[in-house]
Amino acid sequence: MLITRRLEFDAGHRIPSHNSKCRHLHGHRYAIEITLSGDIITEAGIAEQGMVMDYSEVKRIASTVLVDKWDHAFLVYSEDIAVMQFLQSLDDHKTVVLDVPPTAENLALAAFRILDTAYQDSYGNHLRLEQVRLFETPNCWADATRGQILGNSVL
Numbered sequence: 213m214l215i216t217r218r219l220e221f222d223a224g225h226r227i228p229s230h231n232s233k234c235r236h237l238h239g240h241r242y243a244i245e246i247t248l249s250g251d252i253i254t255e256a257g258i259a260e261q262g263m264v265m266d267y268s269e270v271k272r273i274a275s276t277v278l279v280d281k282w283d284h285a286f287l288v289y290s291e292d293i294a295v296m297q298f299l300q301s302l303d304d305h306k307t308v309v310l311d312v313p314p315t316a317e318n319l320a321l322a323a324f325r326i327l328d329t330a331y332q333d334s335y336g337n338h339l340r341l342e343q344v345r346l347f348e349t350p351n352c353w354a355d356a357t358r359g360q361i362l363g364n365s366v367l
């Protein structure tokens with residue numbers, strides 16, 4: 213069984229080497245859809261009976277390890293020296309430094325790696341992260357899936 217929880221957050225970024233408008237500082241209302249697989253919990257009487265994981269727990273974990281850190285942050289490539297220096301000049305600015313440019317693809321992969329360690333099979337129902345879908349705009353998104361990531365040995 214697969215379940216999916218969607219969360220949204222706002223962040224700034226730029227793609228410094230882009231040949232068009234995306235090299236300018238700008239922001240997005242990002243959305244992230246987290247898909248987990250697992251067996252339905254059948255233990256009678258417990259709060260999670262009939263669920264793979266409580267959606268509120270899916271949200272709580274994602275918020276703690278990822279979304280609260282990226283929300284209203286500037287997502288910057290560590291090699292983007294001009295913007296790195298600018299952000300460091302600002303007092304107490306919320307900045308997330310990435311070792312790759314903050315494209316939808318790279319953000320989906322980074323999110324998958326962070327979330328994969330956070331979702332634990334605490335009910336013995338084989339819970340695991342299967343996919344992170346990262347929307348940069350309502351029309352553009354990237355999928356980081358377990359099969360593709362393991363196939364490329366980049367998990």
Ligand SMILES: Nc1nc2c(c(=O)[nH]1)N=C([C@H](O)[C@H](O)COP(=O)(O)OP(=O)(O)OP(=O)(O)O)CN2
Nearest residue numbers: 227233234238240314315316317348349350351352
């Ligand atoms: N494969 C990728 N292509 C682009 C990415 C990306 O992350 N992966 N990112 C960008 C820019 O960040 C840009 O903000 C988004 O580009 P674009 O789709 O052109 O955005 P619009 O606001 O014009 O979207 P509309 O739906 O056309 O309004 C570029 N490419």
Ligand SMILES: [Zn+2]
Nearest residue numbers: 225234238240
């Ligand atoms: Zn953008």
